[in-house]
Amino acid sequence: RVRVRGLSVHRPIIYGNSASVLTPKERESAPDSHTHRWTVAVRSAASNPNSDVVGGADDLGYFIKRVTFKLHDTYQNSVRNIDKPPFEVSETGWGEFEIAIRISFVPEAGEKQMTLYHHLKLHPWVEGEGSGPPPLDQAVKLGPVHSWQYDEVVFIDPFQSFLNVLTSY
Numbered sequence: 001r002v003r004v005r006g007l008s009v010h011r012p013i014i015y016g017n018s019a020s021v022l023t024p025k026e027r028e029s030a031p032d033s034h035t036h037r038w039t040v041a042v043r044s045a046a047s048n049p050n051s052d053v054v055g056g057a058d059d060l061g062y063f064i065k066r067v068t069f070k071l072h073d074t075y076q077n078s079v080r081n082i083d084k085p086p087f088e089v090s091e092t093g094w095g096e097f098e099i100a101i102r103i104s105f106v107p108e109a110g111e112k113q114m115t116l117y118h119h120l121k122l123h124p125w126v127e128g129e130g131s132g133p134p135p136l137d138q139a140v141k142l143g144p145v146h147s148w149q150y151d152e153v154v155f156i157d158p159f160q161s162f163l164n165v166l167t168s169y
């Protein structure tokens with residue numbers, strides 16, 4: 001296995017969550033205490049010219065083997081392994097918490113896992129309000145909450161075989 005010394009390859013990603021207040025109809029089928037639905041995800045921040053997928057949501061699978069989302073212990077099966085794109089988990093719930101996002105790479109990479117942390121955000125920030133989130137009826141009017149961060153996965157001195165994988169997409 002030959003490393004290509006002096007080279008680093010960057011792959012831009014975004015990670016984070018979107019959240020909305022449950023509609024009255026959704027509340028009927030959700031547990032009583034649940035107020036929001038949300039999706040946490042890791043996505044490509046680059047559009048892949050060889051992919052039909054607009055926005056690149058599906059084009060991380062060639063170098064990411066698995067994304068593990070560790071949810072709050074109040075969730076059943078709080079460790080969620082996602083083995084193909086889209087790398088995301090959707091749930092309903094009532095509270096915000098920290099999610100550990102562990103990214104494992106394809107075997108050719110010969111790379112250790114990488115862990116990111118994201119604070120699940122459900123509540124909009126409202127100027128001039130005291131402490132605490134706005135009431136749900138106000139949150140509905142404000143629309144979905146989005147909390148996303150940009151990052152880059154950097155492969156330093158990649159194996160030649162992995163470089164071939166990275167650059168053939």
Ligand code: SLL
Nearest residue numbers: 072074075092093094095096097
């Ligand atoms: C809080 N420290 O107290 C946080 C914990 C946990 C939220 C929030 C799921 C509950 C279920 C859920 O929303 N947990 O599935 O019953 O705000």
